[in-house]
Amino acid sequence: MKIAGSVILGYLVMFAIVFATFSGAFFLLGVERTFRPASYDVTMTWNVVSVVLSLAAAMIGGVVCVMIAKSPTGPRVLAALVLLLGLVMAVPALTAPPAPPARGPEVSNTEAMMNARQPVWAALANPFIGAFGVLLGARLKNNRR
Numbered sequence: 001m002k003i004a005g006s007v008i009l010g011y012l013v014m015f016a017i018v019f020a021t022f023s024g025a026f027f028l029l030g031v032e033r034t035f036r037p038a039s040y041d042v043t044m045t046w047n048v049v050s051v052v053l054s055l056a057a058a059m060i061g062g063v064v065c066v067m068i069a070k071s072p073t074g075p076r077v078l079a080a081l082v083l084l085l086g087l088v089m090a091v092p093a094l095t096a097p098p099a100p101p102a103r104g105p106e107v108s109n110t111e112a113m114m115n116a117r118q119p120v121w122a123a124l125a126n127p128f129i130g131a132f133g134v135l136l137g138a139r140l141k142n143n144r145r
Helices: 002-029 044-069 073-094 109-115 120-144
Strands: none
Touching: 002 044, 002 073, 002 109, 002 120, 044 073, 044 120, 073 120
């Protein structure tokens, strides 16, 4: 039960951090530095910010998970879950859904989340970055003990 709880809480922490930091990054960067002109294709700047924020969130999730689980099993399960769910969520980027409508100058956070199109390489890399971050965070926490 402790392992399951650690995985659930670690994932929820990751989700909350990703939601908050990505929303903040969107507002800090603004529409023009987040998206390419007149489209919902994200810029390289956004891709770099996304990798950094995702890695940080995953590391914190790994720390939370190992603190609760008190064993490496929890973070391993969380890393596997992050990898699996991330690959499932990458499928839309691989299947090239129809392009969203042309982007106007004003875009809400919700519109950005619903219409943003990341490159295939980013969609495939994110699950591995997340899984690596979980394991790295757990390992760093264990090394501090």
